Amino acid sequence: MSRWEPDARGRLERAALELYSERGFEQTTVAEIAARAGLTERTFFRHFADKREVLFRGAGSLQDFLVTTLAGTPESVAPIDAIGAAFEAVGFLLQDREYSRLRQAAIAGNAELQERELVKLATLSAALAETLRQRGVADPAASLTAEAGVAVFKIAFGRWISDTGQQDLAQHIRESLDELKAVTAGRS
């Protein structure tokens, strides 16, 4: 095998998601993922610490992106709209619905992965609350706004991947935030 591997990471990721969906996360080995991608196990471990990592490598950059976007929003924007705008920006980045769907299915089928996903979201919420506090938002408003943002994202994401229409994730996020506003105003 050549040492030059164009997009090895992407091939491994695709192979892993296919296998997780075909035979389940637990039943898939790293050797099988590497074989499906036409690469070696050693190459796999150059890119990922383990087979869980394939599903979660994006979590850190998602959080960094959200924190940076939120921190950069003018302070004149109300916190709830600043957090809404940050998640909407994520919505524009996540365009590959089929990838997101396979990833979510793999996670839904495994308790340990679900736990890791919940921890990831809780960590994200804490980081966003801290960013809001640095913008001068007091508590509990900062924590509540962060929790509201994560809740909107979670629900919009679920609707997006089960949606058969053309609406993108950003639109779902906008809609869910509007719905949360209606709900808390007692209009829903």
Place this chain on the structure above:
Amino acid sequence: MSRWEPDARGRLERAALELYSERGFEQTTVAEIAARAGLTERTFFRHFADKREVLFRGAGSLQDFLVTTLAGTPESVAPIDAIGAAFEAVGFLLQDREYSRLRQAAIAGNAELQERELVKLATLSAALAETLRQRGVADPAASLTAEAGVAVFKIAFGRWISDTGQQDLAQHIRESLDELKAVTAGRS
């Protein structure tokens, strides 16, 4: 030892929480918990499946209580206020702040327990959303209202256990819900 054990469960629970806080959850054995409570390991296992169970046995009844209370609220009440009232009722039940504080400290010090707590809250949110759907609330409003309720509870609970004042949990829940309403209305 007498076969008659007045409040064996309560004594085991208190002993466990004391030990978790003194030496950490992982470093505590069931034998030590039983010894501290003046009971046998066999008695411990009559009441709890394992030492994690001591911290989570209330989760099922909390969920049942919330679902029943929410289902029994008149449909004329807006969903967000129905869920607020259900959590407030929990606030009246949970009066032992010292117990809640010790429990939270044990959970905060152990990643596995934190995961279990997050799973418990996610399960609760799903059950409350389902209850709202049965009351005729459509999605995403049902899921968003349930998530909002759990977020308010989580944050109010954290403020209550770190509070040194006299405000009870129900008051914290009322305050946090009002704050969420202010936040989503762009007033905070």
